[in-house]
Amino acid sequence: xRFKITLTPDYILFGNEIPMNYQYELSSxxxxxxxxxxxxxxxxxxxxxxxxxxxxxxxxxxxxLLIPAYAIHGDRISxxxxxxxxxxxxxxxxxTEEFIRGLFTxxxxxxxxxxxxxxxxxxxxxxxxxxVFAPGDEFTTLSPVCITRKENGSNRIIYESPETQYAxxxxxFNLKNKYKAFTGKDIADDAGFNFQLxxxxxxKLIAIKTNTEQQTKVKGYLFNFKIxxxxxxxEVMYGAGLGEKGxxxxxxxxxxxxxxxxxTRLKKG
Numbered sequence: 001x002r003f004k005i006t007l008t009p010d011y012i013l014f015g016n017e018i019p020m021n022y023q024y025e026l027s028s029x030x031x032x033x034x035x036x037x038x039x040x041x042x043x044x045x046x047x048x049x050x051x052x053x054x055x056x057x058x059x060x061x062x063x064x065l066l067i068p069a070y071a072i073h074g075d076r077i078s079x080x081x082x083x084x085x086x087x088x089x090x091x092x093x094x095x096t097e098e099f100i101r102g103l104f105t106x107x108x109x110x111x112x113x114x115x116x117x118x119x120x121x122x123x124x125x126x127x128x129x130x131x132v133f134a135p136g137d138e139f140t141t142l143s144p145v146c147i148t149r150k151e152n153g154s155n156r157i158i159y160e161s162p163e164t165q166y167a168x169x170x171x172x173f174n175l176k177n178k179y180k181a182f183t184g185k186d187i188a189d190d191a192g193f194n195f196q197l198x199x200x201x202x203x204k205l206i207a208i209k210t211n212t213e214q215q216t217k218v219k220g221y222l223f224n225f226k227i228x229x230x231x232x233x234x235e236v237m238y239g240a241g242l243g244e245k246g247x248x249x250x251x252x253x254x255x256x257x258x259x260x261x262x263x264t265r266l267k268k269g
Contacts (some may be wrong), residue, residue, distance in 0.1 A: 001097070001239065005104055006124040007065075007084040016075045017116035021207040023143070023249030026062060029109045030088065030247075033242075037103045043154060059091035060253040061241030063142035068266040076116055084120070085266070087128070087142060089252060091239035093183055099126050113211060131255055133234045139227065140259050142252040144204045144220020145169065145243040159219035161201060168195045171243060175233045178240050191230050199224035208248065220250050 011017065066085040071078040090100065108121045131137075147160040147167045159169045172193040179187055201223040208216050220243075227237070241251030254262075 001091075001100070002068070002087060002089045002128040002130070003104075004126045004128055005086045006126075007086055007120040007124050008082070008123040009084060010119040010121065011079075013119045014117045015137045017086045018079065018112045018117060018118050019116065020072075020075050020077060021189070021210055022065070022111050023206055024208045024210070026065075026086070027109050027248050029107075030060070030062065031221060032109070033107050034105055036107075037099070044119075058234075058247035059178060059240040059244035061089050061143070061145070061239070062249055063087040063252045064249070064252075066142075066262065066266060073213055074115065078178065079118060081121075085262075086256075087252065089241070090241050091178075091236060097249055101125055101127070103224050119228055120157075131238070131258060133231070133255075135228060138198055138255045138256045140199075140224045140256055141222045141242075142254050142259075144206065144222055144251070144255075145247045145248050146218055146220040146250040147242075147243050161203075162197060162223060162225070163194075163201060168193075172205070172229075172233075173235050174243060175229065176257070178236045179232055180237065180265060182240075185234060186228060190229065191255055192235075193233070194228040197223055206249070218248070218250070220245075224256065 033111050063086060066083060066087070067077070068077055068083070069080040071080060072206050076196065086105075090102075104122045104125050106122060108119065110119050112118060134223075145162060147162065147170050149158050149160055149166060149170070151158050160170065162168075162171075174194070176187045178187070201221040203219055203221055205217050208214075208218055227234075229237070237253060240246050242253050243251040243252065
């Protein structure tokens with residue numbers, strides 16, 4: 001289930017600039033909003049998520065901010081439009097339209113750091129129709145896709161490019177694990193999965209918990225692709241994201257057809 005949240009910025013309070021690294025703060029806003037409505041659900045989602053084996057999944061994802069007009073100044077984004085959009089997707093059945101609508105509407109939050117920030121209000125929320133996936137559909141990323149592996153002989157984390165065979169296998173494995181965590185059912189290894197890049201991947205390094213002792217940097221990739229998979233896994237990908245760290249702002253995808261609609265809407269302001 002996917003929602004478009006319209007954010008109205010208030011430039012009078014703090015100005016119109018936010019840092020390039022804002023994904024962690026957006027994730028925190030989503031958690032806080034869930035907590036206001038149902039603290040038990042939010043705490044369970046934060047502490048446990050959906051579990052399969054030793055893995056825990058928080059089965060939602062969200063896009064980068066969709067800003068119609070902006071400028072880049074160093075490590076800052078200068079927002080130059082009166083509306084900004086955010087797309088949030090939820091996989092759990094608990095995330096019904098009634099649960100989400102009204103939960104986010106009129107919620108105010110501040111996005112940024114000590115250097116610059118912007119006050120936003122969620123002024124509208126709209127349930128987006130689920131696409132009917134067809135063979136040959138092309139997708140694009142709304143936020144970077146993260147794929148990791150541990151280096152042989154050490155615990156060092158390697159951020160894998162989607163160009164490798166390892167990445168294809170990891171994406172399939174991750175979607176199967178999310179599906180099992182959500183439904184308790186397995187998808188067979190030979191169920192059929194094909195992943196094909198249709199554009200050169202662009203890496204993006206994102207800082208998490210900036211300016212704290214816990215600061216880390218996570219690498220993801222933006223790209224276009226085609227994918228063939230069982231319908232159940234396509235739904236998981238659309239709701240919970242492709243790859244890892246969806247609840248931190250990674251891995252949200254959209255069909256190119258939908259992306260063209262969004263681009264046209266943003267151009268109209």
